[in-house]
Amino acid sequence: MAAAEFDIPEIKDDIEVPRLREGVMAHAKSFIAGEAVQSFMGYPHELGEDWKERALDKMGDLLGKYRSLKVFLDACVHCGACTDKCHYYLGTSDPKNMPVARQDLMRQVYRRYFTPAGKLFPKLVGAKDLTKEVLDDWYSYYYQCSECRRCSVFCPYGIDTAEITMAGREILNHVGMGQKYSNEILGKVQKIGNNLGLPGPALEDTLEGLAEDIEADTGVAVKMPLDVKGAEVLLVTPSADFFSEPHVESLIGYAKVFHAAGISWTLSSHASEAGNFGLFDANYDVMRKVAMRIRDAALELGVKRIVVGECGHAWRVAYSFWNTLTGIGYGGNDPFSIELQKQLDPTYPQPQHICELTNDLIKSGKIKVDPSANDDLVVTYHDSCNVARASRMGTEPGGQFAIPRELIKSVANNFHNMADDTIYESTFCCGGGGGLLTDDLMEVRVKGALPRATALNNVVKEHQVNFMATICAICKAQFTKVLPKYGFDMGMVGGVHQLVSKAIKLD
Amino acid sequence: MPMVNIAGKEVEVDEEGYLVDLSQWNEDVAKYMAVEEKVEMTESHWEVVNFLREYYAEYQIAPAVRVLTKAIGKKLGPEKGNNKYLYELFPYGPAKQACKIAGLPKPTGCI
Numbered sequence: 001m002a003a004a005e006f007d008i009p010e011i012k013d014d015i016e017v018p019r020l021r022e023g024v025m026a027h028a029k030s031f032i033a034g035e036a037v038q039s040f041m042g043y044p045h046e047l048g049e050d051w052k053e054r055a056l057d058k059m060g061d062l063l064g065k066y067r068s069l070k071v072f073l074d075a076c077v078h079c080g081a082c083t084d085k086c087h088y089y090l091g092t093s094d095p096k097n098m099p100v101a102r103q104d105l106m107r108q109v110y111r112r113y114f115t116p117a118g119k120l121f122p123k124l125v126g127a128k129d130l131t132k133e134v135l136d137d138w139y140s141y142y143y144q145c146s147e148c149r150r151c152s153v154f155c156p157y158g159i160d161t162a163e164i165t166m167a168g169r170e171i172l173n174h175v176g177m178g179q180k181y182s183n184e185i186l187g188k189v190q191k192i193g194n195n196l197g198l199p200g201p202a203l204e205d206t207l208e209g210l211a212e213d214i215e216a217d218t219g220v221a222v223k224m225p226l227d228v229k230g231a232e233v234l235l236v237t238p239s240a241d242f243f244s245e246p247h248v249e250s251l252i253g254y255a256k257v258f259h260a261a262g263i264s265w266t267l268s269s270h271a272s273e274a275g276n277f278g279l280f281d282a283n284y285d286v287m288r289k290v291a292m293r294i295r296d297a298a299l300e301l302g303v304k305r306i307v308v309g310e311c312g313h314a315w316r317v318a319y320s321f322w323n324t325l326t327g328i329g330y331g332g333n334d335p336f337s338i339e340l341q342k343q344l345d346p347t348y349p350q351p352q353h354i355c356e357l358t359n360d361l362i363k364s365g366k367i368k369v370d371p372s373a374n375d376d377l378v379v380t381y382h383d384s385c386n387v388a389r390a391s392r393m394g395t396e397p398g399g400q401f402a403i404p405r406e407l408i409k410s411v412a413n414n415f416h417n418m419a420d421d422t423i424y425e426s427t428f429c430c431g432g433g434g435g436l437l438t439d440d441l442m443e444v445r446v447k448g449a450l451p452r453a454t455a456l457n458n459v460v461k462e463h464q465v466n467f468m469a470t471i472c473a474i475c476k477a478q479f480t481k482v483l484p485k486y487g488f489d490m491g492m493v494g495g496v497h498q499l500v501s502k503a504i505k506l507d
Numbered sequence: 508m509p510m511v512n513i514a515g516k517e518v519e520v521d522e523e524g525y526l527v528d529l530s531q532w533n534e535d536v537a538k539y540m541a542v543e544e545k546v547e548m549t550e551s552h553w554e555v556v557n558f559l560r561e562y563y564a565e566y567q568i569a570p571a572v573r574v575l576t577k578a579i580g581k582k583l584g585p586e587k588g589n590n591k592y593l594y595e596l597f598p599y600g601p602a603k604q605a606c607k608i609a610g611l612p613k614p615t616g617c618i
Contacts, residue, residue: 031522180522185615195616202566209574240617243571244602245590247618275617311617437617439523439603473617481600 006443008485009091009450011457015422017084018093025094030143030440033178040187041286044176051175052130056113058174059106062167062282063114068160069167069282073110075157076103082151082161087428088144091447096141099151099161105137106164139177142168144444146436147280148385148429162434163282169435170282181438185277189290194239194273203269206242214252220506222252222259224267227301231266232345233258234298235354236274236318237309238473246494247476250310253497256504257358260367265307271297274314275473279321280435288325291317295326295340304345307352310495312386312433312472318351319391353393355471358500359407368505374412377467379499380459381405381417382452382479383427384472398424404496408469411503416463422455430470432478446482453486460488469496513539525606525613532560532610540608544599552596552608554582559609569606569614 038045048054063070082099084090089097096102104126111118111127118127128134147162172178188197198206207224214222225231235258241251258265271293278287298306308318317325327337344350361367381404393399401424409415422428431448459465470476470493479493508527510517514535519527524543526532537556541548548556558578562570570578572590580588593601602614 181615188615196568196614196618197612197616198568198571199566202568202570205566206571206574209571209577213573213577238617243614243616244618245572248571248573273616477618 006446009447011450011454011486013458015090015451015454018090020095021093022095025092025097025144025444026137026140028144028441028444029140030436030438031180032139033180033183037180037183037187038176038178040191041173041178041183043173043178043183045178046176048176051135055130055135055171055175058171059110059167060114062170063110065284066163066167066282068163072103072159072163073107076100076107076159077157079156081154081156082159085151085154086145087148087150087431087451088146088444088448091431091450092144092444096137097144099155102141102145102161103159103164105134105141106168109134135172135175135177138168139172142172143179143436143441144448145434146385146429146431146448147434149389150385150426150429153389153425165434166280166282169280173281173283179435181440182277182280182435186286186290189273189275189277189293193270193293195275195277196239196243196273198239198242198272200269203242203267203272207267210248210252210255214255218506220259222255222506224255225265226267227269228264228266229301231264231301231303233263233265233305233307234271234294234301234303235265235267235307235309236271236294236297236314237267237354238275238311238314239273240473240477241309242272244473244477246480246491246498247310247473249501250495250497253495253499253501253504254309254354256501256506257354257361257367257497260504260506261361266301266303268297268301270300274308274311274318276314276317277435279313279317287317287321291322291325294322299340299343302343304343305348305352306344306350307354307357309354310471310473310497312384312474315353316386316390319353319393322351353403355404355407355496356393356399358497359403359410362407362410369411369500369503370505371411371413371503373503374499375414377412377499378414378416378463378465379408379412379467379469380415380456380465381408381423381496382430382468382470382475383423384470384475385427385429385433387471388427389425401425404469404471408496408499411499416459416465418455418459422451428452428455430472430475430478431482433472433474437474437478445478446485449478449482449486453483453488456483456488457486466492467499468493469499470494471496511539523613526610529610529612536610537608540610544604544607546597546604546608548608551583551587555579555593555596555601555605556609558582559605559611563609563611569602569611572602575601
């Protein structure tokens with residue numbers, strides 16, 4: 001792609017806090033969505049004369065709907081604890097990529113129009129008029145935040161910059177400045193069933209081909225079932241798992257697990273996508289519509305369990321929001337929810353993460369693995385942000401960290417963690433999450449990956465690590481694209497179930 | 508959307524240089540896109556591009572990487588039926604770069 005040239009940061013021994021370079025990333029802007037994409041979503045595609053009123057109306061609406069937003073805008077005392085915690089600041093050195101500065105882009109406007117002090121004495125309280133210049137800054141810097149929430153871990157008040165970014169993007173949507181990448185995907189998932197735009201017949205053809213490949217490799221007829229009514233498990237997984245390398249290796253891994261355990265399962269062409277980009281903007285209705293596809297598919301297919309594949313934000317939406325979004329979890333009392341509650345098997349977590357399912361099967365001896373099949377690898381694990389900081393897995397606190405690692409260690413003999421302050425709840429984002437995984441933001445993506453690349457480099461040097469496993473389609477796509485810029489081989493990134501796939505015994 | 512003149516014909520492309528109207532594709536368009544992408548078209552490149560177009564005509568989407576590698580392996584020999592070979596041909600990645608040259612829309616999502 002004829003993308004603008006930029007310097008690749010140098011990996012140092014430690015993650016260093018850079019000197020401020022004001023405005024160096026102001027030019028980074030992803031493409032704005034055009035008319036077709038915006039109108040499907042019910043948004044305008046250009047700024048009207050009344051954009052400022054529309055923006056402030058929407059801001060008022062969001063402040064009323066989401067109490068968290070108001071609390072986060074009010075609570076900051078500018079203590080500075082977050083300033084060196086964002087991977088985009090560490091990688092770009094632009095001070096507006098410090099979480100507090102990103103928040104202040106909205107906070108200054110909030111104070112000006114929604115607080116008495118800001119209305120009367122704007123200069124005294126750092127309040128600022130909403131101008132086109134401010135709006136452009138929002139567009140630029142709210143798409144240099146991957147909503148990974150690392151800063152919130154270090155904020156003494158727990159301010160979650162992601163919520164402010166989400167609100168900022170939704171206001172931008174309402175004035176006609178939607179992002180092409182995310183909004184085009186939100187259209188496709190609703191019209192076609194997945195983010196890729198993979199129609200049913202293509203999905204069927206792809207799955208048939210994969211089943212042939214597995215049989216050719218292993219001699220075992222492992223199925224890739226689609227739209228099978230009465231299957232026990234509905235698996236929802238990111239559509240990248242059907243399409244891309246290394247993602248597809250994990251899909252093959254899931255299929256082998258179900259086969260070896262004798263669990264009947266199916267994918268759905270209606271809900272052939274686990275990812276929910278509705279999470280990335282503060283638009284509950286869109287997130288709900290995208291989530292409803294999965295509930296509808298579960299009802300239609302009559303499944304007993306819903307399992308989610310390797311996808312970070314899908315798991316956050318599933319674990320944390322399906323409950324209130326669609327009643328798949330607990331609490332829904334509309335007829336649909338009651339029907340679904342009766343249908344789903346209460347002896348399993350609903351939804352369940354594929355890592356938990358596979359780990360349980362290995363621990364209980366229901367499937368057998370040979371970890372020496374991965375003896376060519378020295379493995380480390382990248383905690384994906386949405387799994388790490390916005391969800392859980394299993395029954396114990398910290399299960400989202402322990403279960404994937406336990407699973408990796410049962411299928412691979414050589415494992416080393418990266419530095420403590422870069423994993424678990426302090427994990428660094430891959431640099432491509434939250435709607436940033438687009439070619440027009442390549443500079444932001446490459447620079448934002450610097451902290452993770454630094455931590456990886458250290459375990460490569462110390463322990464000869466040659467494989468970084470992760471459980472998110474965005475992480476996989478991002479790392480295979482940007483790690484080569486830092487001198488790493490793209491083949492050293494893959495899914496946890498890629499390792500399972502190699503080690504599992506099928507006979 | 509910007510218009511570009513390719514071999515005397517006005518062709519519409521999107522912000523990222525992908526063809527807007529698929530029916531405007533011809534070999535000159537492919538050659539123009541390849542120059543933009545700094546890809547030197549050989550017979551092997553054309554095999555990939557032609558397969559992408561055939562697949563798209565049937566399924567309205569670019570083929571998944573596994574589908575593509577298998578097809579290329581059958582046409583050009585098993586040693587070429589892998590992702591590494593496709594990356595040698597299309598260094599920015601077969602899905603995006605080869606699609607662009609083949610005049611197909613850019614695949615979206617977590618890829």
